[in-house]
Amino acid sequence: MRIRSIVRFVLTCSCLSVAPAWADIQLGVVSTAPTRRHFVAAGTATTFVVSVRNTGVASASVSLAIRSTTGSPGDWQAVLFNADSLFRPVGSGSDQVVVTIPAQQTIQFVAQLGAEPSLLDGVEGAAVVSATFQGALQGNLELKTRVRNRPKVYYVAFDGCGRGYLELNRKGTRFDGTGERLMPRSSAFAARAARMTSATSVLPAVTDPNHAAALTGSWAGTLGIFSVRTQYMGDNSNGRAVMAGDNRDFLRWGADGKRVTSLFDVNKDPASGGSPSTFNAIITGKNWLGELFRDGAMDLVVHGKDYPTYIPAPQPYRLGDPPSDDNPQQDREGTNLGPWGLKHLFSAEAALIGPLPADFPEDRWIAEATVRVIQAEDPDVLYVDLAGADEIQHVFGAADHPEEWSDPGTPNLLWDDESVYNANANRDPVLDVVHEIDWDFGLITDTLAARQALDRSFVVLLSDHGLTTAMNAPGTLVDPGKVLLDNGFTDDDVERMVNRGDIAHIDLRDPSKSNRIEAALESYEVFDPVENRMVKPFIVINRDEMDSGIDGVDGAMATDGVMGNRRGELYSEWNIDLPTADNTKIKWPALFIFMRDHFRTTITTKLSAASDGPPLNGVHGSRSSAEVILSMTGPGIQPGVYAGAASLADIAPTLYRLLGVTAPGNVDGRVLDEILTH
DSSP states (O other): OHHHHHHHHHHHHSSOOOSOTTSOEEEEEOSSSTTOOEEEOTTOEEEEEEEEEEOSSSOEEEEEEEEEOSSSTTSEEEEEEEEOTTSOEEEEEESEEEEEEOTTEEEEEEEEEEEOTTOOTTOEEEEEEEEEETTEEEEEEEEEEEEOOSOOEEEEEETTOBGGGGGBBTTSSBOOSSSOBSSHHHHHHHHTSEEETTEEOOSSOSHHHHHHHHHHOOOHHHHTOOSSSEEEEEEOTTSOEEEEEOOGGGOEETTTTEEOOOHHHHHHOGGGTOOTTOOEEEEESSHHHHHHTOSTTOSEEEBTTBOOTTSOOOOOOOTTOOTTOSOGGGOOSSSSSSOOOSSSOOOHHHHHHTTOTTTSOOHHHHHHHHHHHHHHHOOSEEEEEEOHHHHHHHHHOOOSOGGGEEOOSOTTOOTTOEESSOTTOOHHHHHHHHHHHHHHHHHHHHHHHHTTOTTTSEEEEEOSOOOEEOOOSTTOEEOHHHHHHHTTOOTTTEEEEEEOSSEEEEEESOGGGHHHHHHHHHTOOEEETTTTEEEOOEEEEOHHHHHHOEETTTEEOSOOOOTTSSOSTTOOIIIIISOOSSSOSOOOOSEEEEEOTTOEEOOOSOOSEEEOOOOOSEEOSSGGGOBBOEEEESTTBOOEEEOSOEEGGGHHHHHHHHHTOOOOTTOOSOOOGGGBOO
16 A cells, blocks of 8 residues: 555665664654654644664664754754653653664654744744664654644544433443443543534434535535445446445535535645645544545545554454453353343344454554554544444444333343343443443543643544434334335336435436325335334435425425525535436435334335345434534633534534634535634
8 A cells, every 4th residue: 555655665764874784773754754844833742753673683772862953942842752552652751762672673762842832833843863873873863843823623523423322321321420421531521622412413314424514514415425435326328326435526516516625625725724734634444434535635544444554453353342341241242252142142243343344443443543643643634433333333223312221120231121112222232332432532632632732722522423223123114115116106217216224215217206206105104113103204305305404294304505506405416406427426316215213214125226225223314313422622612511503514614713714615504603712
């Protein structure tokens, strides 16, 4: 991979060596951009990770020294630290370190450069690290900095983690002030942040549009994407569906297909106060999310299949038993070796995720990779996605609503608790993974605090969506295809139907049938075994309603655009109004189907090119899974609890206001004026 080859070159070729062959000392910068000048705010420090390698055949006692080489005395403070495995400083810093390096071994050190508090923007600094062996200079390494008092931006996203988890204790019931919180670090952060207690995702409440909304301020329609991982580009000349993996070119809006601007772009744009030499990074447990933002504005993408050589490869793990789990042998979630209880038998989905760490890296790996990237690269805008909560809840259901669970009389056990909706649900492994996510968040924020960056930067804690536990009683897995067949519709009417848990969408061969198909689905009734009554499970949104947000059956379903401007939450002017016949653009659905709470869709009947997702125990996509975490800290943000309406699309415009940047035209969200100190 490109990143790996760069780092390898730096570590082996970046310095001069004059030592005898039995002890050959080489210096290098552990980085994907080793010659880059780090930006640092006055009164804070940046770090570089310095590698010292002995390529000789015997141990060598090497003296390392660091000194500032620019500015007036006291403008810059340069210090060396020993480093732990995550590149964090250990012990007291010094301007000189003596270390014995075994043959063919490498040791890392942290070089810290601090800027005096009065330094102005643009002031440059530098330091030189030198290595000496037996009185002979082995090489010099120059480290460069520049003062930039614009705050850095750190997003940490808990994928699939509904905000109800913040209110729970370790046993999954409401925290009453005693005992242990389920998410102590996140709760402590929220307590000193501006916390939006009614925040929602954009619709659909799925991964890709919502992470993108947090970075762009745009609704799904403006973003031009609505699906996850792959996008449907229409049928080819042979009648086969053309699918394309996520890429940056999909994010286009308006009649002329302008490129959607993100915070990454603004960070690089001099006209917006950015700089082309700033460093943007995304670290994600979902590989495709990194690819959605990989472009010229992105300096580093890290996921389970792509990471620099200074990050070790992700390792296999057991889903549901994270490192912070205090009772892994008792969970009985289907990935333990046994014994299993009668309630929870072997789960193939759970068993398959952990052995595929390249596709599903564990959250601890993501968090530790994040710490290494912060220490080595000091990114200016960083987005981190911890994906474990989404994966575990798809397998075992959601546990953020305690009223949905009952205890059979064993309060010290969780795996035998019963879900109101699904006998296969198991909240023990879910709570363990959510607790682990919180631990990982603490690791990241502790790193920022140690760097004096936590209060000087904008830190956004969010989740992209929540999940709901799906019912598994007979009749609650509902097939819209069968409903349409029973109402006389055929392949001549429907081009394609896709199911994704509690959301589905339909492409039509005959658009004139849209209203009739919508009416057939919305009038259909099934029995709800929990509420003990007949209900209508389908909420169908046609293209007019994608723009207006108004649905004849269920009121305001989505965010309302101004009628006629094609900026409703689910309306893509670029894809709907300007379709192509050459499979170069995403084909936008004619109809979205959102499900009533806890119902799932399935497509078992043959109706055109049907695509059916697995019958998951935890699902998301509709309003019932749209309750998200949203807390923000940083200069100009007033801590407090804010109950007003807010969405993930409001994050970027609020940051733009705080940064003094005019919001790009693709922004749909509002500035959260109520949280600003003004």
